[in-house]
């Protein structure tokens with residue numbers, strides 16, 4: 001690396017250390033840009049794919065109130081995807097490129113959305129566990145070093161907190177209901193618990209991106225630190241539901257002041273992120289179909305924008321001539 005490049009790197013790291021936000025037009029190492037494009041676009045894809053498992057239950061919500069809540073939540077997720085795609089675009093990648101990466105399988109999205117939603121209780125479990133995990137991961141991202149990502153996350157987190165509360169309240173109702181409802185609630189918790197723990201990513205010593213992401217303050221906490229916070233939070237909250245977590249090894253450790261938990265099935269995680277989870281193919285097919293079906297909308301919007309631009313430029317030429 002020549003001296004100027006070294007100086008730029010040093011200045012960049014100093015700015016990060018001083019907690020100054022990096023903005024799109026600032027100098028940044030190419031690897032920082034690529035890491036952010038990867039993480040933000042994958043985060044955006046997760047929001048959009050994440051609409052599918054819950055969207056599956058909108059027509060079958062048990063009451064008007066529950067339907068309205070679920071509709072609002074799924075719409076929020078579409079909004080989160082859009083803020084995040086916009087933040088990624090400021091780094092010089094187009095939205096079409098990001099979609100292409102998703103459709104071709106090059107870009108990942110969160111492993112959690114490759115599991116099926118089998119009962120209404122899954123809507124509660126997703127809200128409580130999946131959004132609960134998402135909040136723990138995303139609140140620190142409000143202070144991430146890249147300005148547009150940090151600002152997008154502020155609004156996302158406000159909405160996520162409502163998502164988690166509605167999920168917990170949904171399960172609370174079921175947990176106080178009939179025996180069948182209680183069983184449905186426990187079954188959903190059993191199925192979503194371990195995949196929720198996998199959302200935080202591989203163990204720290206097997207996380208190739210963490211070192212640089214922590215140095216650049218893209219990530220503020222490691223995967224294992226956040227996972228532990230999540231276990232500690234949920235192990236307490238579940239007591240209010242009078243349900244149990246499907247982990248016989250879950251125990252309070254008086255020395256560490258944290259809950260110990262059992263072994264995560266990392267082979268399952270690997271399979272899911274390699275495309276072999278229960279719903280990977282179905283999820284990707286649904287997105288590709290939506291892209292193809294939306295072709296005419298994109299075409300119409302492009303033609304309309306070109307027409308508007310032409311009219312504007314003609315009007316400007318006309319008024320310029322008038323004033324001469």
Ligand code: BYC
Pocket residue numbers: 038039042043044046047050051077108109110111112130131134135137198199200201202206207208209210213223273
């Ligand atoms: N699933 O080096 P690592 C939501 C990949 S949306 C799939 O630790 P990093 C919600 C990782 O990408 C939730 N892949 O990576 C929406 C990397 O592969 P590549 C989404 C995973 O980036 C609707 C490789 O494994 N949240 O909340 O330092 C309804 C090695 O990992 C996963 C975000 O995206 C996974 N779980 O750390 C309800 C938050 N974990 O890319 C809820 C933003 C890891 O090198 N993202 N991989 O090929 C992050 O905070 C970080 O990207 C992660 C991973 C902590 C997820």
